[in-house]
Amino acid sequence: MKENDLEILFKLTSNKFVYAQAVNARTIRIQSNASYVDKQFDKNGNISSVCFEDKYTISLNDVVKIKIDSSYIYYKIREIRHMSDVENMYILNTHKRTLSSYFILPVLGKNKEYFYWNSYFVNAYLYKTKCKKEKLKHLYLLYRFSSNKAFVKLESLIKKHPMYLFSSNPDKNHIMFVFRIPDNFQNDCIEFLKGKYSNLSSALKRNILVFHDFKKGGKMQQVLNKEKILKLQLEKEYNINIPDNIDLFDRASWKKEIYTDKLKD
Numbered sequence: 001m002k003e004n005d006l007e008i009l010f011k012l013t014s015n016k017f018v019y020a021q022a023v024n025a026r027t028i029r030i031q032s033n034a035s036y037v038d039k040q041f042d043k044n045g046n047i048s049s050v051c052f053e054d055k056y057t058i059s060l061n062d063v064v065k066i067k068i069d070s071s072y073i074y075y076k077i078r079e080i081r082h083m084s085d086v087e088n089m090y091i092l093n094t095h096k097r098t099l100s101s102y103f104i105l106p107v108l109g110k111n112k113e114y115f116y117w118n119s120y121f122v123n124a125y126l127y128k129t130k131c132k133k134e135k136l137k138h139l140y141l142l143y144r145f146s147s148n149k150a151f152v153k154l155e156s157l158i159k160k161h162p163m164y165l166f167s168s169n170p171d172k173n174h175i176m177f178v179f180r181i182p183d184n185f186q187n188d189c190i191e192f193l194k195g196k197y198s199n200l201s202s203a204l205k206r207n208i209l210v211f212h213d214f215k216k217g218g219k220m221q222q223v224l225n226k227e228k229i230l231k232l233q234l235e236k237e238y239n240i241n242i243p244d245n246i247d248l249f250d251r252a253s254w255k256k257e258i259y260t261d262k263l264k265d
Contacts, residue, residue, distance in 0.1 A: 006031075007067060010056040018052050022066045025122045025144035026094045028075055030058070031087040039082070047080040050090055063265070064092065071147065074173055076265045095142070095263065099252040100124040103192050104139060106211035107185040107204060108163055116154050120144050122174065125259040126189065136189040138165070140259055141177045145169070171264040195251025198226035223249045 009020040009030065018032040034052040040059075042048045049059035058064065064075045079093040101124040105115070115121055122142040141158075145151070155175075158164060163179040170176050181189060184203065191199040200208075205224045214220040222230035230248050235241060242248070 009064070010052070012053050012055050016053070018056050020064065020066055022068055022073065022075075023091075024118055025120050026075075026097075028064055028066060028077075028092040029083075029089065030092060031089040034088055037088045047082060047090075050080060052088070058090075058092065068146075073144070073146075074265060094265075095123050096256070098123050098125060098257050099192075099250075100126050100139070100257050102212065103197065103200070103204075103208060103252075104181075104189060105141070106207035107181055107188065108139070108161065108179055109207060109211075110161075111211050112213070114157065115141070116143070120146065120151060120154055123259075126193075126257045127259075136186060137181055139179045139181050141179065142170070142259065142263075143175050143177065145173060145175045170259070173265045176259070193252055193254060193257070195247055195249070197223055197247050197249055200224060223247070 006019045006021045008017050010018040012018065012032070012034055016033050016035070018030060018034070021029045021031075023029050032052050036053060038051045038054070039047050040049040040051075049057055051057040058077065058080070060077055060080065062077050064077060065072050066075065067073075075092065075094050077092045077094065079091075079096060081091040081093070083089040083091055104126065105124040108115075112118065120143045122144055125140040125142065126136055127138045127140060143154070158177050159167075161179065163182060165178045165180055167178065168176050185201070188200050188204045191197075208214070208224065209216075209221060212220070219230065221227075226248055231242055234248060
């Protein structure tokens with residue numbers, strides 16, 4: 001799935017429109033030459049809806065239809081972000097990227113290109129086992145389904161991966177590929193959920209940097225190694241003292257790393 005061209009989503013007047021552009025499997029960019037736009041917010045201060053000239057409204061949980069590769073793709077909107085007042089630009093997301101996508105997906109090796117990160121890939125999720133003491137064994141990769149040739153190629157490639165187990169269809173718009181987490185990385189999942197990124201194995205740290213093509217000496221490497229330069233920077237930025245036993249990145253929210261029926265379209 002390549003970034004789609006701008007298309008007219010709604011005609012406001014004879015010369016004013018709301019345009020949409022599919023950026024990837026979970027994101028749409030919208031913009032408009034409308035004279036005015038009204039935004040509504042929820043109790044947490046997040047945008048809950050956007051209304052263009054009192055004629056066209058996009059709200060959370062609405063479904064936006066975009067034509068891609070001669071077929072229509074349906075995006076259920078779960079996040080609206082204001083990008084710019086120039087051209088009234090907004091980003092609509094169907095799923096918020098999980099931290100598992102950054103820190104755990106690399107246990108499978110390869111790189112972002114292999115897993116079509118910038119196109120069909122939506123998110124990676126950890127499966128919550130019934131027994132809390134049982135180590136995590138599976139990784140669930142959610143993709144936006146397509147019938148075009150590029151997706152057929154992706155599916156063939158995914159199923160050849162040595163850790164691939166099976167696939168399922170959580171809803172009509174997505175497919176879930178399930179992988180076994182290699183035994184030597186299962187303890188990393190536990191450290192990840194504790195927010196102990198500096199305790200991740202050397203092998204996983206290396207995989208993370210290679211998988212995402214993070215720069216040597218960049219912020220991710222500083223997080224993984226809990227480097228003093230980043231600690232001093234954060235202390236200065238937030239005017240706080242960070243204890244030496246605290247890692248330098250937000251701890252993953254367990255419930256956000258688990259795929260649930262609420263995420264179905």
